Amino acid sequence: MTKAIISGFEKYFVTLYVSKRHTPENACENCYRRLTAVENNKETEIFKIVRYTIWFDIDEHNPDECYFCLTKPKCFGFSYNQREKIQYAVCESVLPARIRSFETPHSPMQMAKQQQEA
Numbered sequence: 001m002t003k004a005i006i007s008g009f010e011k012y013f014v015t016l017y018v019s020k021r022h023t024p025e026n027a028c029e030n031c032y033r034r035l036t037a038v039e040n041n042k043e044t045e046i047f048k049i050v051r052y053t054i055w056f057d058i059d060e061h062n063p064d065e066c067y068f069c070l071t072k073p074k075c076f077g078f079s080y081n082q083r084e085k086i087q088y089a090v091c092e093s094v095l096p097a098r099i100r101s102f103e104t105p106h107s108p109m110q111m112a113k114q115q116q117e118a
Contacts (some may be wrong), residue, residue, distance in 0.1 A: 008035030013052055014112045021054055050107055051098035058093050067094045
């Protein structure tokens with residue numbers, strides 16, 4: 001995680017980035033490009049995520065409840081082209097990201113700007 005990604009994350013989601021011992025330490029290429037664009041005020045594409053993944057603290061590792069142990073790709077690796085083949089786990093230690101939809105059409109950054117203008 002670079003300073004630009006963390007800063008873009010904080011700006012886009014209007015929250016502080018908190019690193020925990022069990023959270024991923026890197027971002028995919030898509031998130032990297034979009035978050036650095038947000039940081040550099042050059043966001044040209046719509047970022048589809050409106051809520052980031054929330055990782056809850058866990059006391060000890062249990063393979064039957066671990067998000068990473070339970071998430072199994074049906075392909076080799078985690079590439080953009082293969083993303084539809086990944087079966088993401090549903091477990092209590094993770095609240096998955098929310099994708100932009102009809103109910104949540106604006107990013108957290110856009111909603112904060114609208115509230116400031118009002």
